[in-house]
Amino acid sequence: MTSFALALSMGLALASTAQAKDDNDADVTFDATLPVAAQVGAIEKALGSEHYSEISKDDKAAVQQALDRIQTRLGDQDRVDALEPQDRAEVLKDQDVVNSLLARARADSRVSCRRERLTGSNMAQRVCMTTAQRRRAEEASRKAMEDSSRSGGGRP
Incomplete structure (x- = not known):
């Protein structure tokens, strides 16, 4: 019973901390x-x-x-x-x-984190970026793919 009470109080403390953080980040x-x-x-x-x-x-x-x-x-x-x-x-x-x-x-x-497998690795790593950084990276990747397909993918 005491472990339940401890878990409940820790949960409430974490919730109040999260709420205080949200209030400060308004x-x-x-x-x-x-x-x-x-x-x-x-x-x-x-x-x-x-x-x-x-x-x-x-x-x-x-x-x-x-x-x-x-x-x-x-x-x-x-x-x-x-x-x-x-x-x-x-x-x-x-x-x-x-x-x-x-x-x-x-x-x-806004910063969002994702677990992504980096090139050459099977282990996922946590990658955090702002929404704008992620959008720029996706646009750069898309542009690189388009440029690659236009030039024949680097094949002679």
Whole structure:
């Protein structure tokens, strides 16, 4: 009975640790109904984290420009609700830009691991890559196969 209680408590501890990790890894988004200053800081901090490591320089610049436009339109205000309708509409457009770029970068930055047999070995190894790295590797492999078939596979 005590081993069951120990196993149960260890399971609950692991579950709570996993939940805490999930809470810390929550996606960062811009919400126009909340105070802006704290959100901008959180987004800028997140862009430097591993959770958004696959964001391109152009997308990072686009996010920063959208955040700058939002802050400029807000002026001394801290909430989008206080803005004139025209300014509010422009801020909401920038919110969409920020959120879509962050969502794509977050998805591309997710790390997944697979057990794969490497060339020349029967033993499977754990190979971990981001979604974007895996996509680039698959595209490079596909391109190499196409190039090989076009050139006759290296046969004279």
